[in-house]
Amino acid sequence: MMSAIKIRNIALSHFAKHGYEGSSLNEIAKEVGIKKASIYSHYKGKDDLFLTVVRYVFQYERRKILIYFQSSKQKPIKTKLQDFFAFIEEGFNQSDTTKLLLRMCFFPPWNLRDKVSEIVNSFIDGMQRALGKLMTFHKNKGEFIGVNIHQAALAYITLVDGVIIELLFTGKNKFFERVNVSFPIYWQGIAAVEKE
Amino acid sequence: MMSAIKIRNIALSHFAKHGYEGSSLNEIAKEVGIKKASIYSHYKGKDDLFLTVVRYVFQYERRKILIYFQSSKQKPIKTKLQDFFAFIEEGFNQSDTTKLLLRMCFFPPWNLRDKVSEIVNSFIDGMQRALGKLMTFHKNKGEFIGVNIHQAALAYITLVDGVIIELLFTGKNKFFERVNVSFPIYWQGIAAVEKE
DNA sequence: ATAAAGCAACCGAACGATAGGTAGGTGGAA
DNA sequence: TTCCACCTACCTATCGTTCGGTTGCTTTAT
Numbered sequence: 001m002m003s004a005i006k007i008r009n010i011a012l013s014h015f016a017k018h019g020y021e022g023s024s025l026n027e028i029a030k031e032v033g034i035k036k037a038s039i040y041s042h043y044k045g046k047d048d049l050f051l052t053v054v055r056y057v058f059q060y061e062r063r064k065i066l067i068y069f070q071s072s073k074q075k076p077i078k079t080k081l082q083d084f085f086a087f088i089e090e091g092f093n094q095s096d097t098t099k100l101l102l103r104m105c106f107f108p109p110w111n112l113r114d115k116v117s118e119i120v121n122s123f124i125d126g127m128q129r130a131l132g133k134l135m136t137f138h139k140n141k142g143e144f145i146g147v148n149i150h151q152a153a154l155a156y157i158t159l160v161d162g163v164i165i166e167l168l169f170t171g172k173n174k175f176f177e178r179v180n181v182s183f184p185i186y187w188q189g190i191a192a193v194e195k196e
Numbered sequence: 197m198m199s200a201i202k203i204r205n206i207a208l209s210h211f212a213k214h215g216y217e218g219s220s221l222n223e224i225a226k227e228v229g230i231k232k233a234s235i236y237s238h239y240k241g242k243d244d245l246f247l248t249v250v251r252y253v254f255q256y257e258r259r260k261i262l263i264y265f266q267s268s269k270q271k272p273i274k275t276k277l278q279d280f281f282a283f284i285e286e287g288f289n290q291s292d293t294t295k296l297l298l299r300m301c302f303f304p305p306w307n308l309r310d311k312v313s314e315i316v317n318s319f320i321d322g323m324q325r326a327l328g329k330l331m332t333f334h335k336n337k338g339e340f341i342g343v344n345i346h347q348a349a350l351a352y353i354t355l356v357d358g359v360i361i362e363l364l365f366t367g368k369n370k371f372f373e374r375v376n377v378s379f380p381i382y383w384q385g386i387a388a389v390e391k392e
Numbered sequence: 393a394t395a396a397a398g399c400a401a402c403c404g405a406a407c408g409a410t411a412g413g414t415a416g417g418t419g420g421a422a
Numbered sequence: 423t424t425c426c427a428c429c430t431a432c433c434t435a436t437c438g439t440t441c442g443g444t445t446g447c448t449t450t451a452t
Binding site for chain 1: 213214215216217218298299301302303305306347350351353354355356357358359361362364365373374377378380381382383384385386387388
């Protein structure tokens, strides 16, 4: 009952740290406190366990992000976009889910790449749609005058990607340093570009 | 004579595609056209081969980037920064070196993480120094008036990171779409921020 | 010039360790 | 009694690695 979830959670941290090929069912079982063979009472095999973990991670992250975007709709969009970085850092720095999510985006295991990239693509699409809807909503409220929504959204995603790399790679401090420098430039930029 | 280099090049493509744990000496040897045991005539073992490849990749990329930055100093900095994206795409598309470089930045093999991150950090530092020097040079030439070099460099690196992700993940077309949207926003932004 | 010695490259075979996976049995709860 | 999580034991395949030996080219000595 509890075991299936416990196995999944511990497998998650292993897959995040060592990747698919670098993780062994033996090590996972050892940390769970059971024997390797017992995993097969809950999952069909390594691939099944791995894909279960990946699906869980992407669903978990998607849900968290969508909730953030849909909350506090009265706040100005600038505040919301700016605070999103703190939101990322908060939820992402403490868990292995983001690490695994990013690993799957860039370096999925070779033999499962089709199934994984299906999950990844659906996630990316969902995020882009959500951001577009949010920005359109705020534009209709009167903010964002004369700004091209599509361009603003695309550049924002690029910005998020760029700082997340720093978060993953060097940590919290450098991350916020980048955010505090880059976001004002982005914000001034999306206004200035349209004025030409 | 030639074998050591041939092994290294083929190992490079394997490590880029499958990572450290996912690559096997057997497969590498097979593609080279020799037997597994023969690799040990040229390298001490898998770790030695891997670290040799990683060192080669980082040195190769560093050299390529530095040459680009030092070339055509008469061109305006805006052109140079803009054209750098095409330069990245070009080099990325034809070789596995960038793929491996990025993999090592984010997901080094667990047992070699210290040695790898030493190589990575030295690379990152070098790049940041080079960009700072380049921007200062152009500022002294009269371009870039009233722009904070440190901020401009940091935001530019963030931008590069963000679009490289897209290049890695979805490919050339989306990459240039992002670049064409994000760079003008960046460029307008670094000017606008200082005018406040 | 020619034979001997050295050497790097390569290979077949085997090593112990470990991988994912299976078969069959134990024990407790419903 | 049925069921299910869990176990021990074992399977085959493959991993990185080592050893002993065979080439064939180059260097050295006579």
